[in-house]
Structure formats: C-alpha cells, structure tokens
Amino acid sequence: MNIAVCVKQIPDPVVPGKLAADHTLDRAGDAILDDSDAYGVEMALQLVDKAEGDGEVILISMAPDGAVKGLRTALAMGAARAVLVSDDALAGSDSLSTAKVLAKAVDRAGGVDLLLTATESTDGYTGTVPAQIAELLGWPALTFAKHVELADGKVTIQRQTEDGYDIVEASLPAVVSVTAGVVEPRYPSFKGIMAAKNKPVDAVTAGDLGLDAGAVGWAGARQKIVSVGAAPAREAGEKIEDDGESFNRVVAFLEQLKVV
Amino acid sequence: MAISKIWVYAEADGDSPATSTLELLTKARELGGTLEAVYVGANGSALAAGLGDHGATKVFAVDPGDVLPGVVGAATLATLIGEHAPDVVLFAQSYQGRDASAALSAKLDRPVLTNGTDLRVDGDNLVVGTAIFGGNTLVDTEFEGDGPYLAVIRPKSFAAEPAGGGAAEVVSVPAADAGRAGEAKVLSTFVEEREGPKLEEAVVVVSGGRGIGSAEAFGPLVDELAKLLGGASGASRAIVDAGWVPYSKQVGQTGKVVKPKLYIALGISGATQHMVGMKGSDNIIAVNKDGEAPIFGIADLGIVGDVHKVVPQLIEAIKAKQ
Ligand SMILES: Cc1cc2nc3c(=O)[nH]c(=O)nc-3n(C[C@H](O)[C@H](O)[C@H](O)COP(=O)(O)OP(=O)(O)OC[C@H]3O[C@@H](n4cnc5c(N)ncnc54)[C@H](O)[C@@H]3O)c2cc1C
Ligand SMILES: Nc1ncnc2c1ncn2[C@@H]1O[C@H](COP(=O)(O)O)[C@@H](O)[C@H]1O
Secondary structure, eight states, X not given: OOEEEEXXXXXXXXXXXXXXXXXXXXXXXXXXXXXXXXXXXHHHHHHHHHSSSOOOEEEEEEOGGGOOHHHHHHHHHTOOEEEEEOOGGGTTOOHHHHHHHHHHHHHHHOSOSEEEEESSOTTTOOOOHHHHHHHHHTOOEEEEEEEXXXXXXXXXXXXXXXXXXXXXXXXXXXXXXXXXXXXXXOOOOHHHHHHHTTSOEEEEOTGGGTOOGGGSHHHHHOEEEEEEEEOOOOOOOEEXXXXXXXXXXXXXHHHHTTOO | OOOOEEEEEEOEETTEEOHHHHHHHHHHHHHXXXXXXXXXXXXXXXXXXXXXXXXXXXXXXEOOTTBOHHHHHHHHHHHHHHHHOOSEEEEESSHHHHHHHHHXXXXXXXXXXXXXXXXXXXXXXXXXXXXXXXXXXXXXEEEOSSSOEEEEEXXXXXXXXXXXXXXXXXXXEOOOOOGGGGOOEEEEEEEOOOOSSOTTTOSEEEEEOGGGOSGGGIIIIIIHHHHHTTOEXXXXXXXXXXXXXXGGGBBSTTSBOOOOSEEEEESOOOOHHHHTTTTTOSEEEEEESOTTOGGGGSOSEEEESOHHHHHHHHHHHHHHHO
C-alpha cells in the first residue's frame, strides 16, 4: 500500500498575510508545512502501518524556490520520500494549474494506491484542488473525510455533510481529502529529524513532468485581478470590564434587540 | 460575447431548493439574461416551484442514483454545456458545490473562482468579488479566455428573494457515465440530531470557543443560552477539532456562514477564519477574559470577563424575566 500525500508549503500563517505587487500572495520568507496537511501525513502513516505488506508514504508538493523545509518536517514525521515541483514558470498558477502539476507529480511518484490531501489550504483555500486532481487522474474523489478506512482494495470514509455525515466507498486508486482534526499529528522525534535529512527529494520542473508552460502559471490561470480594496470595517462598540454586574448590561442589550 | 445565459447548480434541502441556491438565483436575476438551473439529485421535480419562484425558467434534473453526485454531475453538466452553451455556471460553496465545480473545471479545462462574495457583470465579463485576509481586503477578479465562467459563491453573500415566477420547466436528463472517477458510492447517511432552529437560519446564534474550558461546559453555557434566546448553538473550529461538539456546529471559513440578528461569542478569540463566518451578523456580543482579543474589534457589546461567571448570571437573569 503506497500512499501519497499532498503537502503544501506556505508562508508562516502567524505573520499577517499581504499581497505582492502582482496581486499574488506574498510568499517571501521560509515556507513551512501547512498545518492542514499534517493531518493527511499522519493519516497516511497510520494507514500504511495498518495495511498488510510493504508500503510507503510519498509526499507531493509544488512550491517556489525549491522549498524543502515543510517537506523535511513531514519526512521527519515518517514519510519515506518526496516529489517536489519547483519552477518559475509556475508562478501565478491557479487551482486548476496547480492540480495539473500535482496530478503529474503523482504519476511520477509511481505505484500510488491512495492520494490524501487536506480539504483546503490555509493560504489559498480554494478547496478545489483535490477534486480537480482526481478528475485529471480519472480516480474517484472522496472529499471532506473525517474518518478513513482501507480494506480489500477499497477505501471507505465518513464524509462530512451539512447536518451529519455519509459513508462513502470507492475502489483504489482514489483521492481522499481529509478534514482538520481527523487524527492527532505526531511530533517528529529527534531520530526522525535526523533521518529526514537523508531522505530522497525528487526535485523536478514543469518541463520534466511534460507540462506545457502555456498551460500553467500566469498563462494557464486565465483570470485577472482587476481591483484590490479595503472592506468597509465593522466598528467596535462598547467594551466593559466585568465587575460582577455586567450581565445586566447584556440583558439590557438583549431587550433592546427584543430577543428576550 | 455578452452574458446572456446563466446557470445555477441547484441543491436541495429536503424537498425544497437550498437557501444558498435561492440566493444565487436572486443575484443571477439581477445580472440579466436567461436563467436556468441544473439539479443533480433525487426528486428534481419537487424543486420546480421554488426554483421558478426565484427566477429559473427551466431545471435540468439529473438523478445520479447512489453515487456521490459531484463527479457524475460534472460529467452530465459538461454534456449539457456543450448543447446549451451557458456563459456562466454558478455554484454555492457547499460540499456538493465544491465537488461539482472542481470536477467540471478540470473536465472543461476552465478556471474556477471560489470563495466569491459578490458578482457583477462588466461588459462581456463576469467579475467575482472575494474577501480575503479575514474579510478585510476585497479583491475583484475577472475571467479571461473562453467561457463558461465557473464561480463558486459563499452562502449568505446575497439575500434570497422570490420573483413570483411560475414553476420551472423540468427537463429530465440521464446521468452521464463518468467511468471509474464517478463510482464513489454513498452507502448510508447519518443526520445528527438537532433541537431548535438550524444554525444557518437562526435569528440568534450563541457560539462557544476554547475559552469555555471543556466539552462539559458547552451544554450548560452555550446550548442553554441559545435555547433561552430561541437560537442555535455554534462553535469555533478549536472545539470542533478537539471533539467537544460535532463539525456541523462549526462557524467560519470551513464551517457555516451565519448572519443572525444577534451573534454571541463566548470564549472565542476572533481568528480571521472564524470572523469570516459571522462578521455579517447584525449585532455581536462577545465575552472573553482577554481584553485584547480580536473579537472585541467587531463586537457591538464586549464583556471582558470570565464566561463561567458572566454566562450563568446572564442565564439566571433571563430566566427570572421569562
Ligand atoms: C484553513 C483554516 C481554516 C479554518 N477554519 C476555521 C473555521 O471555519 N472556524 C473557526 O472558528 N476557526 C477556523 N480556523 C481556526 C482558527 O484559525 C482558530 O484557530 C480558531 O478559530 C480558534 O478558536 P477559539 O477562538 O475557540 O480558540 P482560541 O483562539 O484558543 O481562543 C480562546 C479564547 O478564549 C478566551 N478565554 C479563555 N478562557 C476564558 C474564560 N474563562 N472566559 C472567557 N474567555 C476565555 C481566551 O482569551 C481566548 O481569546 C481555521 C484555520 C485554518 C488554518
Ligand atoms: N502547491 C501545493 N502543493 C501540494 N499540495 C497542494 C498544493 N496546493 C494545494 N495542495 C493540496 O490541495 C489541498 C487544497 O488546496 P486548495 O484547493 O488550495 O485549498 C491542500 O490542502 C493541499 O493538500
């Protein structure tokens, strides 16, 4: 059982985001592993452990400037190897271009039975990449999984719905997007961190994957940002320190709104 | 090419169109041109009246059977688009809408714009407005190249208003064969029990965050206050991820968008991803022991205090009144 996991490397979300001059997200600074993808990595490690026979966890990432810091974190958690696509021609890629690149990278990884992704990335949050990859690979897409099981060449998930969940099943290979909180991501051990330094990262360009530069990056995005502006700010109102009686102020507010 | 035909990917809530679908139809009416719906699910004819009342003249109804509708829906949509050439297809940013729009985008090789909160026609083009950085910055994006333009819009971005049209004409269409990609089967469905109004529709929403301290505190503090005010209880992702409450209660970017008359945030810090889901509320009350918590920046009434002290007092005071 070989499980590939998409891991996005993103600017540290603790640093407030800003837009670069070309209106793309400013990606200056060291990219780190998107927390949302740590769940996929953990899930993959657990599933490979549970499955019979050999198997490994392979990371798939597209990132500018040959970024590997986030990959090393996931390798330290226990993944075996990574395919990293990095190419200036990919700057400005939209979700579909990104999916085209990642789908080719999955092909390149070889022998993948299951591809895990997060439901949405922290910085881009288009939420469409997983189902786009599935469509491009011709694999079933089982999205918004909050529980994943593998047995007899099939994957079965609990799929989040608006008011509960569905049990959804498909044969392998398949793409599964996992929600945050499905599992508790492990912390890399010291041994893991040391081992990660020597694990193979297959660094490739768009050309190596046979992708035409016109189909990805700015050229492939076929969309243009026409304006960027500040949203009307919501004003802060009254703020009071609780002195043991502040609930009275709340009651008065509720009465004014006629909700009591 | 002007925008002369708009399609809305319809979803159902029981036997009626989902509110998010009606919101899209209402907005699409304003953009002009022919307005039609495509519905992928069981019992499409039940939706004809509601869709028509909101402006759709026709609904293409596709019954996908027991598979997950997104992929098969996209394959059928692709065929229908070839025959009827809509200029725009609008989707709600829901689980089904996201699946279908993404699969369609890859199938047609067209970009898809997601997280939209506004739509406008500019000459031949469609402009999608999105709010980024927690809703502080507005970005307008337009499509380049060939249509159809695919846009995915967050629920509650527009108000749903009937136009008083007759029932939409129902055109039944067989589901396209999507091959292996379309085979993901829904084996069973679980609906969580819910008391009181739906979170997205409640007039009052009371949400709890990590500051309530434990799973056990949710009932007596959050649920209890919501019930007293005839509202629904919600949650931040922190306590959903911690397993204190089900995901269906999550408010925010990855959860539900709510716009109640009153939103009460208990022990919630006010992360940008939470705020995008509740910022549009008419009134906001926050209780948080940290006077610097970002939630106070958007609260009409902020109480700097301990939820374990303030909320029980508040509950007693309301009970005494009723
Ligand atoms: C891709 C992505 C998507 C996300 N989507 C969502 C989403 O949809 N919804 C969402 O909510 N979050 C979402 N998040 C998570 C978000 O970033 C925050 O982590 C989360 O909202 C924090 O929840 P919280 O406010 O309950 O917890 P915290 O940030 O830990 O805040 C707890 C607050 O409680 C206060 N407090 C503690 N004790 C008390 C007390 N006794 N009385 C009063 N106050 C007290 C503290 O001062 C603090 O302000 C998302 C994150 C990412 C990366
Ligand atoms: N550049 C990328 N490299 C690796 N994985 C990605 C990349 N972009 C998106 N993904 C995966 O797709 C998921 C959804 O991304 P998005 O559609 O951007 O919200 C992410 O959480 C990742 O798992």
